[in-house]
Amino acid sequence: MNQIIDISLLSLAGGYLLLIFPLAAMLYLRVDMLRETVVAVLRMTVQLLFVGLYLQVVFQLNNPFLNLAWLAAMILVADLSILKGCRLKLKRFLLPMFIALLVGTMLPMIFFAGIILRLPGWFEAQYVIPLAGMILGNCLRADIIGLNNFYHSIHTNEKAYHQSLAYGAALAEALNPFFRDALRSALAPTIASMATIGLVSLPGMMTGVILAGADPFTAIKYQIAIMIAIFSGTAITVFLAIRLTVANSFNAYGMLHPDILRVH
């Protein structure tokens, strides 16, 4: 197989020309998204440029501690964006969410790197950083869905929740139906994508491995392993995110602290 061809900066700049079509369509139909699009494209470019520069350094040094620091920083950013996305009170949840994301990302990743890939140095930046990034990104999405579903559903179904308490339910028993629904809704997208993968589109990781010059069969092995790692990571993180935040979210009587939800 051939090595991947690099894209020269000039050619990449030429690539932006493809934006003419969406922008023209927006102008023609007066879709009010022009500014948003331009800002998004600029942000994408700047953010990725920084990541590219930084990763080049990280890859060259390939120092396990630096790799870990990079992961910790990514997890912290994910943590903050989840709490923002769920409209939940930041202070109470920051630490439990960090733990939920850390375990949800690292456990499947270590399993992947150590047992499936059998990396010689098990913290090789070339493997660990992209894998962790993919798992983390999915954990982030799953936590937003799961936490949102859990806390907002308790809030909207307060009467049913109170009724269970009045029937003598322990806190865990009364929360159980909400926990079950939250986990189901957080896992559903990954289950659906596993069920249709390869039929409609070629998944990102597989495409990347093929472009890098590997045999398609190697690519699908990576894809299968990463899908399982993602699914496992999302289940771990959502389970922990709810379990660990519950302790801080209800008072001694089982009432949800009113300041948990930043409902506007």
Added chain:
Amino acid sequence: MISNNSEAVVDLNRLHLSFDGQPVLKDLSLSVFHGDKVTLTGPSGSGKSTVLRCILGLVMPDSGTITILGEPVTRYNIWQKRRHIAYVAQEPDLGTGSVKAVIETPFSYRANAGLRDNLARLPEIMERFNLPKLLLDKQINRLSGGEKQRIALTIAILLDRPLVLLDEASSALDTKNKQAVADYFKQAQNTTVLSVAHDSDWLGFATRVVDMKEIQQM
């Protein structure tokens, strides 16, 4: 604080409660004794439902004490106290699932593990409240308000609690069913009932009717 009467099933002593600076309960005191059927009356917004919710520990009064079966309610014993109470909310929300599952759920809680045999009485109570057996397979959210109320009452009875709190629990029932419910609780001599109601059918069932104004310092 010592309760006014050791025989009281519920003793509310000088409860104060405000929501957003708006007083709801003002120095409220009330004792309900064993076997009593007490009905609270008063205009809407006078805090009747709030009294029931305070007893359940769903709302915490700003000051005052609530004593249930001789022991003041605290954050530590509230979970255990709730096991002595059955509560039927106004327009009850019983969650989702089939009627059968909804009825069985409370009996799956550890606190009610010893009560599973009570489910044997389900057909008898459903018949008493004119609920057809077919209803059990329906989804709870397909039921009418009156049917839901009677299902909630059925669960409350099956839980066999010494104290029953009814919040307008017969508001959606016709006269015949209202009577059936009132008759049931009237003959349950060991059951103490504290209810909130408007209509005169229900007031006839009470052994004591208490106006919210009488028990508070205005």
